[in-house]
Amino acid sequence: AQSVTQLGSHVSVSEGALVLLRCNYSSSVPPYLFWYVQYPNQGLQLLLKYTTGATLVKGINGFEAEFKKSETSFHLTKPSAHMSDAAEYFCAVSEWTGNQFYFGTGTSLTVIP
Amino acid sequence: EAQVTQNPRYLITVTGKKLTVTCSQNMNHEYMSWYRQDPGLGLRQIYYSMNVEVTDKGDVPEGYKVSRKEKRNFPLILESPSPNQTSLYFCASAPRGDNSPLHFGNGTRLTVT
Numbered sequence: 001a002q003s004v005t006q007l008g009s010h011v012s013v014s015e016g017a018l019v020l021l022r023c024n025y026s027s028s029v030p031p032y033l034f035w036y037v038q039y040p041n042q043g044l045q046l047l048l049k050y051t052t053g054a055t056l057v058k059g060i061n062g063f064e065a066e067f068k069k070s071e072t073s074f075h076l077t078k079p080s081a082h083m084s085d086a087a088e089y090f091c092a093v094s095e096w097t098g099n100q101f102y103f104g105t106g107t108s109l110t111v112i113p
Numbered sequence: 114e115a116q117v118t119q120n121p122r123y124l125i126t127v128t129g130k131k132l133t134v135t136c137s138q139n140m141n142h143e144y145m146s147w148y149r150q151d152p153g154l155g156l157r158q159i160y161y162s163m164n165v166e167v168t169d170k171g172d173v174p175e176g177y178k179v180s181r182k183e184k185r186n187f188p189l190i191l192e193s194p195s196p197n198q199t200s201l202y203f204c205a206s207a208p209r210g211d212n213s214p215l216h217f218g219n220g221t222r223l224t225v226t
Contacts, residue, residue, distance in 0.1 A: 043205075043218050044217045046214040090156065092156075099161055099210040102172075
């Protein structure tokens with residue numbers, strides 16, 4: 001089974017500062033990678049996904065992530081944090097079979113005015 | 114509006130009293146799945162279904178049942194709930210079980226006393 005590690009269960013940044021949320025996965029074969037965002041009292045929403053091709057993936061709300069196979073990482077970044085970015089973020093991976101998804105434990109992002 | 118609808122949003126019950134959490138999607142998706150979200154553990158997959166009458170266990174299926182008699186519905190059944198099943202539950206669907214991104218419901222918060 002896959003495993004996903006998100007370093008830092010809580011991250012705080014100032015408004016306008018760089019956002020960096022870390023995700024590492026374990027996989028012996030190229031996985032499919034996702035970032036989801038969860039706002040309070042809501043379900044998860046897709047931010048971005050990597051399947052094949054370009055390793056730098058752009059998502060919604062100015063977020064992007066880079067797939068680095070050599071580091072087994074898929075870190076999420078945003079150049080300038082906005083107050084509305086405060087939420088919980090989950091990294092997820094699935095195998096080529098596509099029927100099971102494995103989620104990290106989540107990172108709660110706080111944006112300080 | 115395309116959506117995944119879970120009911121109820123909140124449920125408090127007692128140990129051993131059978132309950133069902135309903136999940137319905139209006140997007141004609143083939144793939145549906147159930148997750149539980151617990152602090153520090155992220156989301157863990159309970160069951161998934163690749164299509165009508167096709168269900169399979171995820172990582173934490175013990176104590177749960179599911180059925181997929183119709184494409185749009187995927188109820189989660191707890192025959193004899195126990196306190197360790199107190200959790201936040203999410204239903205999700207995807208067009209196919211091929212790493213298509215998941216669409217999530219808004220969750221059901223279950224408390225078993």
